Amino acid sequence: MKGLIIKDLYNLRKQLVLYIIIGVIYSVIGVVAKDSGGSSFIGLILIFSAMLPITAVSYDERAKWDKYGLTMPVSRRETVAAKYLLGVILTAAGALLSFAVGLLFGADMTEYVAVVTMLAGICFLYLSVLLPIVYKMGTEKARFIMLAVILLPFLLIMAGALYAKNSVIGGTKIPENMLGNMSGATAEISGVQAEAGMISELMAGILIFTAVSLVIMYISYRISVSIYRRKEF
Template structure:
């Protein structure tokens, strides 16, 4: 599997360098602001999704899946490499965001707040959730046919905030007990859904004819 991941990273190395440079620049520009951590977290989510989507787009254009399956590579391994790629890129982006904030904290002597760290970690798990929804769709319909679905998945966080605002929960305030419970329960649920998404993608690819 490490060979498949190396292939993806090698193909996308120039693209990823550009994205990392943008993260660094945006981190410096927004690091002085209170909403900077939120921006970096959200941007990390989008970058992670774009890297995985770009990887699958390259594979689809080159008919890579059809070729690689002629070698001793199982479909489960093929799917697992994309999930692991998404996980690695998301974790790497989150660590970079944290590192940027630590550096900015040293320079400004403000330090990195707990809220900043929680925000970035929250966006990390949000990315896993979005990838878990997106990857089965990409395997089922392909990158070109699933473009509108990709947009819908990217808008899911915004839709969630809108729905919460309609219920009045945001205006009335959310209890601290609820937030503490959510902080422990949500990551577990997301990890379970991410694993379930992997097996769903394996099932889709197993039935698919290339």
């Protein structure tokens, strides 16, 4: 399985360089600008990292790797697991990159951790929805569905941000407001200065959300394995 992940990383090498460059630029803008924009920039690199396993599947399709790979000492289950693991590794790398930039620029780390943790959860949810679809239909046919799945939360976030901006009275912190909208669980923070207690409550909600997304990812993995087991090459 390690060999498969190495293969994917080699395949994704160009994207990874781009990913690091974009990650750094966006994080810098986010931290320097010190507004809610920062969070959505981090979001972008994390979502980018969730996309890469799908790109890896499309590389495999193009090279017809699976037909060859399955003759090697790697089971079908491991072949699928490698893609999920790749997603987790890349998301973790994206999160670390965000933290590094955040630290470097002395951003508010509590806020940072909250946002990154939640976005990691969103990444896991993305992968959970996308990978079974991609295994079932192939990357070519799944493209439109993928686009919809990716755009939908962005539109929601944007709508949320817009709503937040409109309800802002001078001096209100927007990030907490955004977080509230994004996590859904604590959506009802409206224009009030967030207290420390509230943040920890928020953090707990986010942790639960991310934990749940990991569970969903495991279920998704089992579904993908059962789809992949039936495939012929």
